[in-house]
Amino acid sequence: MKHPLLSMLAGCLLAVGLSGCQEQPTEAGPSVAVSQSSSSTGEEISRDQAISWTYNFRAQYPEGLRAVGFSAEGIRSLLEQEGCTGIRIYHATNDSQENLLLLVGSDAAGRDQTDGLLLDASPRCPKWCAVSPFAGNITGFAAAFAPDAVPVSQEEAIRWTATYQQNHIGELRSMFYDEATIESLLQQSHNRGIRIYQGITHNREPTFVLVGIDDNHEDQLRNEDRFYANGMPCTHGECMFSSLLLH
Numbered sequence: 001m002k003h004p005l006l007s008m009l010a011g012c013l014l015a016v017g018l019s020g021c022q023e024q025p026t027e028a029g030p031s032v033a034v035s036q037s038s039s040s041t042g043e044e045i046s047r048d049q050a051i052s053w054t055y056n057f058r059a060q061y062p063e064g065l066r067a068v069g070f071s072a073e074g075i076r077s078l079l080e081q082e083g084c085t086g087i088r089i090y091h092a093t094n095d096s097q098e099n100l101l102l103l104v105g106s107d108a109a110g111r112d113q114t115d116g117l118l119l120d121a122s123p124r125c126p127k128w129c130a131v132s133p134f135a136g137n138i139t140g141f142a143a144a145f146a147p148d149a150v151p152v153s154q155e156e157a158i159r160w161t162a163t164y165q166q167n168h169i170g171e172l173r174s175m176f177y178d179e180a181t182i183e184s185l186l187q188q189s190h191n192r193g194i195r196i197y198q199g200i201t202h203n204r205e206p207t208f209v210l211v212g213i214d215d216n217h218e219d220q221l222r223n224e225d226r227f228y229a230n231g232m233p234c235t236h237g238e239c240m241f242s243s244l245l246l247h
Contacts, residue, residue, distance in 0.1 A: 041086060042181030042210075043230040047133075050209050050227040053199030054134040060200060065099045066125040066135060067197040069213055072186050074119050074149020075103070075194060079179055081116045083107040086178040089196060089208055089231075090245055092120075092160035093167065100124065101196055101208075102157055102245075103149075106176055110241040118157045119149045132219040134197050134211065144217050147193035154244070162247040165236075172206040173239070173246065175231040185212045185228070188220055195219060199229060207231070 045053075058066060078087055084105035092102045100120055105113040122128065123145055129138040152160075165173055185194050197209040210228040212220035232240070239246060 041176055041178040041232050042228045045209070045227050045229050047221070047227060050197075050199070050211065050229070051133045053201055053207065053229060054197045054209055055136065056200035056202070057198045057206075058136050061198075065101075065198065066129070067195050068101045068121050068124050069130075069144060069147035069193055069195040069217070070103060070119065070121045071147045071149045071193040072191055074121070075182060075186065077149070078103060078105040078117055078119065079182065081105045081113055084113060084116075084179070086176055087182060088112060088174050088176045088234075090157075090161050090174040091164045091168070091172065092157070093163040094120075094156075094160050098124075099164065100160070102152065102160065104157070104245065106241075110176075112241070112243040112245055114154055114157065114244045118152050118154065120152045121147065121149050123147070130195065130213075130218045132211075132221070134195075134209065134219060144195075146217055147195070147213050149193075158244055161245040165247045170236045172233055172235050174234045175208050176234075177208075177210065177228065177231040181210070181228050181231075184226055185210060185220075188212045188225055190215045191220065192217065201229075205233075207233075 078084060085108045086106050087103050088106045090102040090104065092100050094100055103119040105116055107113060125135055126138060126141050128144045129135045129141050130144040185191065191212045192215060193213040195211050195213050199207045199209040201207055207229045208231065212225060214220050
């Protein structure tokens with residue numbers, strides 16, 4: 001049975017226990033890159049790779065958006081839409097010129113379900129960051145609070161993705177991860193959602209790194225936890241689908 005969206009939002013928007021973040025240890029060095037086939041829709045990577053790839057992004061874009069946390073309820077509301085087989089993550093820039101990540105469901109034919117639920121979220125890092133090796137040195141920023149999932153209108157999603165793509169011609173527009181990949185994170189014990197980090201592989205390719213969020217709103221970093229990257233990318237002129245969110 002589908003989760004009522006209004007109930008989901010009420011629970012997602014509660015902020016708890018803000019506290020200062022701690023200094024992070026020295027960054028990890030390079031690790032072996034994972035190859036990606038043209039049909040890849042999410043690939044499990046090691047913790048060391050996740051640390052290294054997120055470090056690569058911060059080294060190149062020290063002021064850039066590092067990560068965004070989405071609630072489990074919000075993500076499942078996307079997956080429970082009829083015909084949904086996974087989610088596509090879009091880069092976007094809102095009317096306040098803040099870069100963010102938007103989520104949209106995608107069907108078996110690869111079509112974005114833009115007539116359905118479209119989600120924005122916070123907390124966004126570096127303003128609100130988890131104490132995590134994936135976030136880097138976050139001294140001076142506030143601690144991440146409970147992940148949320150905020151519906152946006154189709155008009156906003158179209159406008160915000162257009163703004164980003166017009167300002168970042170030739171760069172990564174979006175990346176698709178299939179339902180099995182997403183569910184493997186949501187089914188981890190004590191999971192509250194998924195945090196999406198920006199990363200750059202050692203082949204210099206942009207990617208998103210997906211990690212679970214625990215009851216304390218921190219990254220799930222236990223030995224048994226999983227980390228994913230290398231979904232199916234969409235860059236200018238190299239997308240295998242059409243969408244209202246491509247410009």
